[in-house]
Amino acid sequence: MTQQFSDTIAAIATPPGRGGVAIVRISGNQLDSLIYGLLRRTLLPRQALYIPFHAENGEAIDHGIAIHFPAPHSYTGDDVLELHCHGNPLLTHRLLQRAMELGARLAQPGEFTQRAFLNGKLDLVQAEAIADLINGTTELAIRSAQRSLEGNFSKHINSMAQSLIELRIQVEAKLDFSDEDIMVMDYESMEQRIDHILQTHNTLLEQARLGVILRDGYAIVLAGKPNSGKSSLLNCLSGKDSAIVTDIPGTTRDVLREPIQIDGMPLHVIDTAGLRQTDHPIESEGIRRAQIEMEKADRILIIIDANSPSSDNIDIELPANIPISRIYNKIDLTSLKPGLKKEGNITTLYISTKTGAGLTELREHLKQAAGFHAEGDDIFIARRRHLQALQNSIDYLHEAKGECNVHNDELLAECLRQAQEALGEITGKVTADDMLGHIFSMFCLGK
Incomplete structure (x- = not known):
């Protein structure tokens, strides 16, 4: 990761205001010195310990539960420390300030989840589903966000992308060995396979439209x-x-x-x-x-x-x-x-x-x-950018069919590549940095 995503970040992970318990979350590489500065001792992995949280002068800021999740077995994929304290804003801000004194900086909105995405802990659809799970306004929307978080939507996208990869291998192998007459392209079979992939695209597009309604x-x-x-x-x-x-x-x-x-x-x-x-x-x-x-x-x-x-x-x-x-x-x-x-x-x-x-x-x-129905396990949360990417992939596949009809292998290969890349934009395998920044800026602090 770049320096921006390798330093230590901290944020209050619970909503503003007073409550029974609040959580301060810290993530970064090698948190040992920060943990010792706050707790005056080391922690065993993934074991909750009731312990005082110390200020620089040794005074106890609060007593609460500390849990250490060493990398890579954590939400972000980096070391993570969670401090569960009493839900008084004065206490949480003192703990946050103490973490910053020990080298952390204030996290940007969605930065914990962005690091999880960059570390391969979840794909972009799953990352977005976390925000949708938090912001869901109906029980069905929440259940649908959970399905996306579990990878239901991503599995469909990855399966279609794999089908496109198999087609591309066949077309590009013919291009690579065009002078050796060892590859014979069955264009009728190729067109039938493209039709099948188009059918799965259109089915998923209709399901995604319903997911957009649940979200928006x-x-x-x-x-x-x-x-x-x-x-x-x-x-x-x-x-x-x-x-x-x-x-x-x-x-x-x-x-x-x-x-x-x-x-x-x-x-x-x-x-x-x-x-x-x-x-x-x-x-x-x-x-x-x-x-x-x-x-x-x-x-x-x-x-x-x-x-x-x-x-x-x-x-x-x-x-x-x-x-x-x-x-x-x-x-x-x-x-x-x-x-x-x-x-x-x-x-x-x-x-x-x-x-x-x-x-x-x-x-x-x-x-x-x-097109709404409240029953069934095929509903997952989706966003308008997913609809656009799916439609782009469909458009490229229609172009691929046209090139298949005239036996233009080079343009056929290019259309299949663009269709696959459009799918990759959904899961984040092909994503511009500025779009990533916009997506994660929509999250709350501490997530």
Whole structure:
């Protein structure tokens, strides 16, 4: 490792504030002198010892439990010392200061996990899963992060990468021995193998999309004309009075976000200003912000007043690339029945936020639209960068098929190499240093 990752680092590993117990974590090469300076004795490996922690003058800062994890059998792969003390911030900061007096420096966010990655203790997917396990907002998200941490996602990636390596060996061997006529390429078999790898890529991509929803949430934007019932629907879905509801058109003028869950699926429901042509500067700004949110949404729900036939004509242009569902609200004022209709790519639901009719069908529709299912052991946590890398690998494989059809071995080999490298970006086998810095900066201190 470079000097940056070979020195000794220290941080408070428990959340800020007071509690029963706090942990100060220290990691580096050869911690013997630091351990002796703090404890006035050596420690046996991986054995908890109740002992005083000493200041420079020999005074006891606190009494607690010390555990030494010698390299390489530790979280980071380096020597690790954990000090479990009473959870008073004054004590933890004194212990941290004492460690720095003995040669440690304050760790950067995520630096302990970054060292674990650099020392080969875990790959990049597993490192990210640690942060996702800490930040998970649903039980399903936590279980899925645990699966990624256990290596489920990485095993799929490594298996696909191995299949690409086997193809590359065959193609590059033909290139290396092209003058000796000892290699004969079966292009039909090669194309079939590429098709099989593409199938596994596409299956994993769909699973990863669900993992991204579990991590980031599914963004639903409520849009429509003023007084169509957007804010009332937000309140129904969230189960509380998140938005002000009145009969006055244009009550909602700013974007209002509310995180909710549907059977473990996290959603971000976004209420927006009513869409209409207006000269009012504040209302116009609200509509502009609504359009920005629609561009970023996973799905747009167009809320229509079922009792007002003209309310389904929206004067504002909607994003062409975002899926839309049409929601007819206020059916309690009409003879319409609650439920869902699907004609082609258009899904229409009939609901009443006043009576609750049709809301169960709406929740099921949102789950199906996201491809969400709460059962099964195939769900793992994922990130948007994983989706992009998988899609890049798929694109290179399609290019490889094209080169296979025209028997262009050199470009075929290059496409297969790029597909493999795209997979390597997911696990960290091929990763730029600046991306690593960004990923680990998202961690908390002491992890």
